[in-house]
Amino acid sequence: MERITRGRMTFLLVCFCLIIGVFALHLYNLQIVEPGGDTDNVKKFYTVTRVKAARGDILDRNGNVLVTNRATYDLVFNHFVIVSTEKTNDHLLRLVDKCRELGVEYQDHFPISTEAPFRYTLSELPSSWQGYFQAYLPAVAGGLDSDISAPVLMRTLREYYGIPDSWTDVDARAVIGIRYELRLRQDLTNLPNYVFIEDVDNRTLAGILELGIPGLRTEESMVRVYNTEYGAHILGYIGQMTRDQWDNIYKNEKGYEMDALVGQSGFEEAFEEYLHGIDGYRVDVTAVDGTLLDQYYQKDPITGEERRPQSGKNVELTIDLNMQTTAEEHLDSLINGLRNTVDDTPDDGKIPDGSDIEGGAVVVLDVKTGQVLACASYPTYNLSTFREDWEELKDAEFAPLFNRALQAPYVPGSTYKMAMIVAAMNDGIVTPTTTIRDKGVYDKYAGFDPKCLYWSKHGLTHGEVTGSFALCVSCNYYFYDIADRINWNIVDETAKNLGLGEATGVELFERIGYRANAETKKLLYKDDPDRNGWYPADRIVASIGQSDNRFTPMQLCVYTSVLANRGTRYKSTFLNRVVSSDYQKLEYVNEPVILSQFHISDNAYKAYTQGMWDVVHHERGTAHLILGDYPIDVAAKTGTAETDSGGSDNGAFVCYAPFDDPQIAIAVYGEKAGHGSTMGQIAKALLDTYFESEIVGDIYTGENEVS
Numbered sequence: 107m108e109r110i111t112r113g114r115m116t117f118l119l120v121c122f123c124l125i126i127g128v129f130a131l132h133l134y135n136l137q138i139v140e141p142g143g144d145t146d147n148v149k150k151f152y153t154v155t156r157v158k159a160a161r162g163d164i165l166d167r168n169g170n171v172l173v174t175n176r177a178t179y180d181l182v183f184n185h186f187v188i189v190s191t192e193k194t195n196d197h198l199l200r201l202v203d204k205c206r207e208l209g210v211e212y213q214d215h216f217p218i219s220t221e222a223p224f225r226y227t228l229s230e231l232p233s234s235w236q237g238y239f240q241a242y243l244p245a246v247a248g249g250l251d252s253d254i255s256a257p258v259l260m261r262t263l264r265e266y267y268g269i270p271d272s273w274t275d276v277d278a279r280a281v282i283g284i285r286y287e288l289r290l291r292q293d294l295t296n297l298p299n300y301v302f303i304e305d306v307d308n309r310t311l312a313g314i315l316e317l318g319i320p321g322l323r324t325e326e327s328m329v330r331v332y333n334t335e336y337g338a339h340i341l342g343y344i345g346q347m348t349r350d351q352w353d354n355i356y357k358n359e360k361g362y363e364m365d366a367l368v369g370q371s372g373f374e375e376a377f378e379e380y381l382h383g384i385d386g387y388r389v390d391v392t393a394v395d396g397t398l399l400d401q402y403y404q405k406d407p408i409t410g411e412e413r414r415p416q417s418g419k420n421v422e423l424t425i426d427l428n429m430q431t432t433a434e435e436h437l438d439s440l441i442n443g444l445r446n447t448v449d450d451t452p453d454d455g456k457i458p459d460g461s462d463i464e465g466g467a468v469v470v471l472d473v474k475t476g477q478v479l480a481c482a483s484y485p486t487y488n489l490s491t492f493r494e495d496w497e498e499l500k501d502a503e504f505a506p507l508f509n510r511a512l513q514a515p516y517v518p519g520s521t522y523k524m525a526m527i528v529a530a531m532n533d534g535i536v537t538p539t540t541t542i543r544d545k546g547v548y549d550k551y552a553g554f555d556p557k558c559l560y561w562s563k564h565g566l567t568h569g570e571v572t573g574s575f576a577l578c579v580s581c582n583y584y585f586y587d588i589a590d591r592i593n594w595n596i597v598d599e600t601a602k603n604l605g606l607g608e609a610t611g612v613e614l615f616e617r618i619g620y621r622a623n624a625e626t627k628k629l630l631y632k633d634d635p636d637r638n639g640w641y642p643a644d645r646i647v648a649s650i651g652q653s654d655n656r657f658t659p660m661q662l663c664v665y666t667s668v669l670a671n672r673g674t675r676y677k678s679t680f681l682n683r684v685v686s687s688d689y690q691k692l693e694y695v696n697e698p699v700i701l702s703q704f705h706i707s708d709n710a711y712k713a714y715t716q717g718m719w720d721v722v723h724h725e726r727g728t729a730h731l732i733l734g735d736y737p738i739d740v741a742a743k744t745g746t747a748e749t750d751s752g753g754s755d756n757g758a759f760v761c762y763a764p765f766d767d768p769q770i771a772i773a774v775y776g777e778k779a780g781h782g783s784t785m786g787q788i789a790k791a792l793l794d795t796y797f798e799s800e801i802v803g804d805i806y807t808g809e810n811e812v813s
Contacts, residue, residue: 148393154387154389155325155389156363156386156387157386157414159382159385160328161175161328161344161381161382162382162419164423165423166423166427167426170334173373175330175331176329180304180324180327181302181314183321184323184392195270210303210306210310212302213302213304214280214283215231215238215286216279218259218279220279223257224256224260237349238290238294242286242289246266247263260279267281295364305329311324332490335488338487338489339372340509341374342375343374344368344369347362352364356368363385373613373614373680376613376614376680386414387403387404388402389402422685423681423682424472424679424680424681425478425481432795436788436791436792441466441776444463444784459755460776463754465505465776466484466774467483467514467774468773468788469772471770473762474671474698475676475698476667477680478612485506487507512615515617516657516747516756517747518655518747519747519756520745520758520782521651521744522655523577523585523651524714524718525597527710527714528706530588535588535592541570543569543570544561544570544571558581568583572713574717574720577713578720586650588649597649602621603673605664606657606661607621607657610664611677612660612678612680613679616660617658622654622655651745659773659775660773662773663771664771665773666772667771673703673704674703674704675701677699718761719765728743729742729783732786740765743760744786746780749777753778755780756779757775758775759784759788763793772792
């Protein structure tokens, strides 16, 4: 009996050891050999996450990176995980309390005020978010009417989401706001995962992650970084799409997601097709508790390739950062310097010319290609703080958001006179040696007696004047006379072919302006028949760049460039080339494009080039004091234009250099600057910057070429 019992005990012990061994082997397989082996029996959540592609860089022509990206982290919710827990409200309130403690803001688009008395804030949201709210109402609490009041909606949602009565209205509103964001992403919209906090700092990241909120995780992202304080008006910015942009441009044509950031102005908008990358799509497999079980990229159903993010291409501009910097700094310095002279007001109370200056603009072009080397507008703003400064900027004095260089059509004043010379000499009305006697007052027409400025100021005349000398001393009488003799259609066609009142071709939005002619006057005064006729007086006033002539600084620079290269008008452009995201492949080179070629006769060319040379080098030239001793020969013209608003006159200055082999053209304009010669100081600074490497002492070596 004892032997049998011992045998049974031995048998049971062996069986027990076998069972333990089987369990141990199974456990080994689970934990060592097949660590994910039993996840097939675990409830899994599959979440497709869009991995945003990095936007391309924006560089100047010399490779200076002006705009790039900075890697950052966002805190993102997996809505399937957080709403599946029993303590969702408690988790979210702990999260809200931590945000309050840390002093950080989070994304909340729920359109109800954050505290009682509750009211709707729909009008403060983009139209797309207003649409999301309308989709939300019928999907919760058994379906809610769109005309439900804000207080009733809050009471209904407190009950629907099971928020305790003991909670304050503020806490309840905060949690409902987050649950609203999560609910939208379940099945009501095509919005991606809820980005709770963007660009989170390390302190906030650590403080929130230690809470262990289910479904809340970090995702790497990118934010735009501006490496320069210059070029705000042309670099532009990115932002959320409007509903119209989504419906009409990006949804079907581009295939963008609705929350994609796109260029909203400047180069960011103009070169969107190059800068915008292609987003990737990653599948995250998670357990109920938020544990990540697997992760992989979706595959394209056609090619079978993984849909990884593809960064945008890099755009190299024609802009030279050094030239842009010079333009903006000297605009700032000159304008603020003139404003400060108001303290020097004499006893008669008349403020000094230019002390009421309001703003200005500068454009520099490569004469041989049409490439824009600088394009500046003042006042300006800081792109890095643009969003924070928006409320102040939009209503600020002198309109700092306004791009004067491209969008402000100004009266050109005497800078228009070269067009008159070309028209008259091309048509044979006068020759370079033809003289016209300046009588001071042009009194051919009764009741209309325009005067030469020299007569008005000094009671003197210029005597016998040729075309080139008329440009040199800016004799108005000469231009009154030829305007009275020429068919104005010839003048208008000449101005058009020289680029005035015509689109320049730049990639950014520009205003076209208009030329003074019968058609323009009829259009401008269509509601006033007594004023919309075209009379001899209109021609005479228009001949000196007044009347209805209105051109942007960009057009004035194009005009100067066409004069410099004797009739060839290039398409103006900001785009030099496009390179791959890794800078290894040249994707596109923007070659020069000729828009038109206009015949300029030998007589006309001789007259206006001599006249513009004399403006600088003749002792009576209006730019002689500024550039007369400059080591490089410069051709220039000043312009002073009357304004309708009173105060100081506007000032314009155009030039090209070198005189014998022009490389660059410059146009500078100042609103109420007083005189055109005043703006010549900025042109001189730009010439210094451009020819810096070739001017040794007072000697020009002539080696500079734009590459």
